[in-house]
Amino acid sequence: MPQSKKLGEGPDPGRFPSANQSGDDQDDRDLTRRVASDAGFKALVRERSALRLILSAIVILTYFSFILLVAFAPSSLGTPVTANSVVSVGIASGIGLILLSVALTAIYVWRANKRFEVLTQQVLKGINR
Numbered sequence: 378m379p380q381s382k383k384l385g386e387g388p389d390p391g392r393f394p395s396a397n398q399s400g401d402d403q404d405d406r407d408l409t410r411r412v413a414s415d416a417g418f419k420a421l422v423r424e425r426s427a428l429r430l431i432l433s434a435i436v437i438l439t440y441f442s443f444i445l446l447v448a449f450a451p452s453s454l455g456t457p458v459t460a461n462s463v464v465s466v467g468i469a470s471g472i473g474l475i476l477l478s479v480a481l482t483a484i485y486v487w488r489a490n491k492r493f494e495v496l497t498q499q500v501l502k503g504i505n506r
Contacts, residue, residue: 411504421496428488432481439477443470 412418447454447467454467 408504412500415500415503417496417500417503421493421500424496425493428485432485436478436481439474443474446470 454465454470456466458464458466458469
């Protein structure tokens with residue numbers, strides 16, 4: 378009697394078996410069902426989706442705000458940041474958008490390494506029991 382597959386085992390755990398690779402389709406479907414029905418996997422998907430939506434909304438809102446400023450108040454972008462400054466509001470805003478994107482990416486990576494990786498390992502342990 379063949380053992381059921383465990384997630385992460387085999388020569389290439391990152392790929393699904395293709396038609397020309399060895400592997401039982403029924404075992405693959407069973408594994409997919411076990412993963413999809415796992416409460417930890419559902420929590421992982423829910424948390425990742427929520428964070429992704431929040432971070433995406435922040436980026437979209439700030440970029441669209443900048444574009445609206447360019448479209449409807451372009452002269453405000455040429456205004457110096459301070460009275461004696463050579464840096465304009467437009468340059469400062471552009472740099473701010475770039476830094477915001479880098480910061481949000483760092484937040485996602487930090488969260489993925491701290492929380493999502495822990496949830497992923499819990500799912501793997503639960504599935505491989």
